[in-house]
Amino acid sequence: MTQIRVGLGTCGISAGGEAVYQELVEELKKHNLEIEVNETGCMGMCYDEVLVEVVEDYDNYLYAKVTTDRVKSIVEEHLVKGLPIEDWIVKPGNGQAGDNFLKLQDRIVLRNCGHINPTSIDDYIEKQGYEAIQTVLNTLTPAELIDKIKNSGLRGRGGGGFSTGMKWQFASQSESDKKYIICNADEGDPGAFMDRSVLEGDPHSVIEGMMIGAYAIGADEGYIYVRAEYPLAIKRLQLAIKQCNEKNFLGNNIFGSDQNFKIKIKQGAGAFVCGEETALIFSIEGKRGVPRVRPPFPTDRGLWGKPTCINNVETLANIPWIINRGWEAFAQKGTEKSKGTKVFALAGKIVKSGLAEVPMGMTINQIVFDVGGGIKDGKAFKAVQMGGPSGGCIPASMGDLRIDYDEITKTGAIMGSGGLIVLDETTCMVDLAKFFLNFTQNESCGKCTFCRIGTKKMLEILERITMGDGKEGDIELLEDLAGKIKSSSLCGLGQTAPNPVLTTIKYFREEYEEHIRNKKCPAHNCPALLTYTIDPEKCTGCTICAKKCPTQAITGEAKQVHVINQDSCINCGQCFDVCRFDAVEKV
Numbered sequence: 001m002t003q004i005r006v007g008l009g010t011c012g013i014s015a016g017g018e019a020v021y022q023e024l025v026e027e028l029k030k031h032n033l034e035i036e037v038n039e040t041g042c043m044g045m046c047y048d049e050v051l052v053e054v055v056e057d058y059d060n061y062l063y064a065k066v067t068t069d070r071v072k073s074i075v076e077e078h079l080v081k082g083l084p085i086e087d088w089i090v091k092p093g094n095g096q097a098g099d100n101f102l103k104l105q106d107r108i109v110l111r112n113c114g115h116i117n118p119t120s121i122d123d124y125i126e127k128q129g130y131e132a133i134q135t136v137l138n139t140l141t142p143a144e145l146i147d148k149i150k151n152s153g154l155r156g157r158g159g160g161g162f163s164t165g166m167k168w169q170f171a172s173q174s175e176s177d178k179k180y181i182i183c184n185a186d187e188g189d190p191g192a193f194m195d196r197s198v199l200e201g202d203p204h205s206v207i208e209g210m211m212i213g214a215y216a217i218g219a220d221e222g223y224i225y226v227r228a229e230y231p232l233a234i235k236r237l238q239l240a241i242k243q244c245n246e247k248n249f250l251g252n253n254i255f256g257s258d259q260n261f262k263i264k265i266k267q268g269a270g271a272f273v274c275g276e277e278t279a280l281i282f283s284i285e286g287k288r289g290v291p292r293v294r295p296p297f298p299t300d301r302g303l304w305g306k307p308t309c310i311n312n313v314e315t316l317a318n319i320p321w322i323i324n325r326g327w328e329a330f331a332q333k334g335t336e337k338s339k340g341t342k343v344f345a346l347a348g349k350i351v352k353s354g355l356a357e358v359p360m361g362m363t364i365n366q367i368v369f370d371v372g373g374g375i376k377d378g379k380a381f382k383a384v385q386m387g388g389p390s391g392g393c394i395p396a397s398m399g400d401l402r403i404d405y406d407e408i409t410k411t412g413a414i415m416g417s418g419g420l421i422v423l424d425e426t427t428c429m430v431d432l433a434k435f436f437l438n439f440t441q442n443e444s445c446g447k448c449t450f451c452r453i454g455t456k457k458m459l460e461i462l463e464r465i466t467m468g469d470g471k472e473g474d475i476e477l478l479e480d481l482a483g484k485i486k487s488s489s490l491c492g493l494g495q496t497a498p499n500p501v502l503t504t505i506k507y508f509r510e511e512y513e514e515h516i517r518n519k520k521c522p523a524h525n526c527p528a529l530l531t532y533t534i535d536p537e538k539c540t541g542c543t544i545c546a547k548k549c550p551t552q553a554i555t556g557e558a559k560q561v562h563v564i565n566q567d568s569c570i571n572c573g574q575c576f577d578v579c580r581f582d583a584v585e586k587v
Helices: 010-014 017-030 068-080 121-126 131-139 142-152 164-173 194-201 203-217 231-246 277-284 313-325 327-331 364-371 405-410 429-443 449-466 474-488 492-496 499-517 544-548 574-578
Strands: 003-007 036-040 052-055 060-063 089-091 180-185 221-227 262-268 308-312 341-348 354-359 381-386 392-395 419-424 532-534 584-586
Touching: 003 010, 003 017, 010 017, 010 194, 017 036, 017 068, 052 068, 060 068, 121 203, 121 231, 131 203, 131 313, 142 164, 142 203, 142 313, 142 327, 164 203, 164 308, 180 203, 180 277, 180 313, 194 203, 194 231, 194 313, 194 341, 203 221, 203 231, 203 308, 203 313, 221 231, 221 277, 231 262, 262 277, 277 308, 308 313, 313 327, 341 364, 354 364, 364 381, 381 429, 381 499, 392 499, 429 449, 429 499, 449 474, 449 492, 449 499, 474 492, 474 499, 532 574, 544 574, 574 584
Parallel strands: 003 036, 180 221, 180 308, 221 262, 341 419
Antiparallel strands: 003 052, 052 060, 060 089, 341 354, 381 392, 381 419, 532 584
């Protein structure tokens, strides 16, 4: 039977997916076509939204950039006449990916995203949903289950990369009358949207992963700590939990066993520091979200003083697949010390922005150019920023570096949760470091002096440098402060906050020196260090730049060469943006 899927993740909705969905329903009614139209989550191809997939008996046709204007043609040509519109199709109808973005991926976590209706538990069940938890309950002891997860080599996907099986083992060995498992969905990195998309597109896989983890450690209660800024994810999670309760998948004696398990949702208020597990625990308890000294670790004393295991969304979504396919299948993927796959949110100056799940061991160049389609507008690839505010920058010269926890860490960056921001030649690395340090300085809870004051001092230095007031010794002072902040901060926020600064100094020190010594920004990005001029050979005297100039710094008669008065120019860049003849230059 033919059915239609419309991508209605946050990206699809923001691109007009709901209007496309309604238009499809109306057009099908006009032609008396009894074809089911379902919503689905994000397939990862955010750059091609709205996505509409026509699923027939043997063929799938994925239409990209669908608008309400295109719906009528798709219905009349494809569904009525049986003539797919090839120019609008990304993936040919034989199931073979004609687009490298899909073809080069290995989808475990994203296996169902874009293919099932996230609001239907039956759709999930048809894809082996909840088979893994039943296998675990019926055939494995908690110790046997933990061994399988340890043997798989799964490491935590939240950033630290700690062995998931070992964490479960520690929680299992802690003696207590009550234990908890928590899903950390407090995704706070700028440019990261992996967890959100999984929760929106396949919430049941995360719930099933929590069930399995709860059985492993002996927990009967779980929390999903999710950002309140993710309303669609929360809505679909609430529905998924309700459906599980109705089927007795959650509650007492789940699946006819003696295992009890229930899940609650806790909405976070958007504090970045609450991604740190002890701060997250305080937040669930209704306290101020600040980190505490460890040990004791949460696996010994966590939520309300009870042993607690915290795993992130991506980690938990891997678990059912590992049980269903076998730990050996997972361990065969990836590198020696980094098994399986990794989901990345591709953002920045990349052609194909979106979500991509690739095998561990793929190189940065392969992700940027083969999967992501390269750099926008033909610009030169400069670097990638990985790991969000806690991560660092890896230069294009290291593009052959493999995606592996240990290899990435050696560069001074970290894998992080999976944000990968691509930078081109127009990116100023000093300004980028300032952006991320500004973020972490604002998000610091203030408990540690070095984090609270040290990041502020570092930010002040970076601001001076980008304003043209840098001085000799600033780079060394940044490095000195960074070392003290890293060694003296209590939690991961402070310990990693200097990483963007340290890695940009390490790989792009000459940019800092150019800012300080010559008062110039090589990327032509810092306004205070720019000078705008007009090339007399290119200027046509169209007067557009003069009309847009907010300070009337540009003078000249129509059809005559214009001139910029540097004393009046505020370096706003509007003249550069509006010139159609490339006559305005930045120096």
